[in-house]
Amino acid sequence: MSETKTTEGWEPKIVAIVCNWCTYAGADLAGISRIQYPPNVRIVRVPCTGRINPFYVVKALQEGADGVLVSGCHPGECHYITGNLHARRKFAMLKNFLSYIGLEEDRTIFTWVSASEGERFAQVIKGVTEKVRALGPANKLVKKIA
């Protein structure tokens, strides 16, 4: 897969794993408010960032995502009170570890977007898309499909 991917005509494919209560609603608000943002993200909705198995991130990378974004409620605003605080620890470790084994740091990005931050959601997607575009197509950990 990575062999056939060239930078020319290539568009970053980004998987965004977002929580139902904040970031997903934030994305909705961005849509309702007709705020423009790059169409490079595929959103996966989960109940809470605390529900995200770090394996989801790794799996997305293996299946050919050029970048993975994880976003939830701001600390203190979690629908389930502490889900995102637990997740924050997991992701701090995950981000460090993925970069330690030699993946580019900007392939995995973590952030918070609340339900009222449609504008911020658009900014995040713009920012992430630019970062991933700068890195080029993913070629590490990507499973080649015969």
Added chain:
Amino acid sequence: MENIEKKLREEAKLLLAEKRVDVIIGYEKGTLPFTATPCFITDPENAEKLVWNACCVQNLAKFVHDVISQHKESQKRVKPEDRKKKVVGVVGRGCATRSIVLHLQEKQYDRGDVVIIGVPCTGYIDGKKLAVQIGGEEVLEGSVEGDQVKVKTASGEKSITLKDVLADNCLTCRFNNPIISDIMIGENAPPMDPDHEYDEVGAFENLSTEERWAYFTKEMGKCIRCYACRQVCPSCYCKVCFVEQSQPRWVGIGADETDTQVFQLMRLFHMVGRCVDCGSCSAVCPMGVDLRKFLKKLDKDGFDLFGNRAGSSMDDPPPLSTYKENDKQDFIFDP
């Protein structure tokens, strides 16, 4: 050492004779020179078989978990009033007791299910290092005398400094004495060299991204996925491991190199706050994969970020089971 061994046998015999434990998990002499095998002793007379020396490699906490959980499973079909309790005695050095602390924190069994015979530890011999020292020759006879290892091979006798063949994790071990124990044999051992614990990780961090990736892929490229590292790990006790799950199938079972990388990546990541650096995985790996390089990073980050060292104290919960409101979040993207 002989003294410790003698006392260990006495205590083990007493525990079994007084029926305070049903089984003692310890080490017995292996069939080859420089080996000791985990053993299960139920007859007080057999306590004589126990050994305690620099050839005791495996972390016995693995077997404590196995025996207790199998026993609990076997009691499920027994009427509650007929259920039997089984108490496991174990020879516990530093890293084994850390694993037991972890099991207790993770509510795998109760403190009363296990009797820990604490032993001071001065590290074990890494078979791979020893093989290098003697040029890969077959060991015919061998013994450890003080800080010298005497080896006899076909081409003659050789004396090696013990320190040169101790396992890496032992050289920098921070907790070489039991964290918890019911009976302590002998005096606490002198500390190893924990100040240089993270030297290797630090050096690796300073390499470039590409160099690190090249190392990771090179090491994981050796892996044949025999899963010996998982089998021996006291922290790997899931009834169904993700590598064998089929709904969903997390990781492919073919020879694809990324599947191996992903398997390793996730197994390593399951050790966040749970690796006690006993070195068992590296010791059993038939391919010599440098697992410790990556596990030690998780240990370092766990300490740097959350001040936690796996199993180092009953009062320090596993870092991913808890949180602080002011946990570091400088990695959070802010456009």
